[in-house]
Amino acid sequence: MSASLSVTARRLAAAVLTAGALAGAAAASASADNGTRLHRAQVEISDVQHSLGHDNRSNRSLNMEWVDVTNTSHRSVNLDGWTLSDEDGRTYTFRHYRLEGRSTVRVHTGVGRDSGTDLYQDRRTSVWDRHSDTATLANDHGRIIDTASWGNDRHAPSRGNDRHAPSWSNDRRGHDEREGRLEGRESRHEGR
The missing domain is CATH 2.60.40.1260 (Lamin Tail domain)
Structure with missing residues (x-):
């Protein structure tokens, strides 16, 4: 009887340790994931x-x-x-x-x-x-x-990441009454 009790005790201890390790890993992963997503500066x-x-x-x-x-x-x-x-x-x-x-x-x-x-x-x-x-x-x-x-005649090569690209021209599209201020720009941000 003592041999079968010893095998059962070992199996039970192994199951408890495995469950504890899995729960700890899941909690650590959730904690790290929340910290990154909730507090990312933009x-x-x-x-x-x-x-x-x-x-x-x-x-x-x-x-x-x-x-x-x-x-x-x-x-x-x-x-x-x-x-x-x-x-x-x-x-x-x-x-x-x-x-x-x-x-x-x-x-x-x-x-x-x-x-x-x-x-x-x-x-x-x-x-x-x-x-x-x-x-x-x-x-x-x-x-x-x-x-x-x-501007329509930008002399720099496209950098592939122009976030705001209004088409400013002499017909005043994209200008407000003070001329020269960006207004109503489309925005897209990479790397976040």
């Missing part, structure tokens, strides 16, 4: 206003040229080291800036005092070409997060 270029006219050197005019960067998630994102650049390679680097969840920061071209909602590139000349250009937002590892393009 940052995008939400609006652009390029140069409005011939006056592209006064600070007032330069600060009317801007790019809005929006965090659509609920969690804040550290933008330290992220970059915003144009087709000609002019680049603004975010320094010590955290974009709160569900908020937008406006990056102006001209000189100004940085705040929680407005940042300034401190440039003395216009960055964004009014006829055609592409604004590119990249993270601190150089990965392209989003782009916004305008």
Whole structure:
């Protein structure tokens, strides 16, 4: 009797250990899966206003040229080291800036005092070409997060990831009354 009791006890112990291991693995997997899906940050270029006219050197005019960067998630994102650049390679680097969840920061071209909602590139000349250009937002590892393009005669080769491609032309499609601001853009985001 003791031999059959010993075999049964071993089988029961093995079944309990296996069930416990499976339950633990399932719980760990569910926990990791929820953390990734629920808290993934999404940052995008939400609006652009390029140069409005011939006056592209006064600070007032330069600060009317801007790019809005929006965090659509609920969690804040550290933008330290992220970059915003144009087709000609002019680049603004975010320094010590955290974009709160569900908020937008406006990056102006001209000189100004940085705040929680407005940042300034401190440039003395216009960055964004009014006829055609592409604004590119990249993270601190150089990965392209989003782009916004305008104009029919873009001179840069297609990057395959132009997220916003309104057809700006002289017939004012895609412009608002101030001319130069993207409006009603189609948006699609990769890598999220």
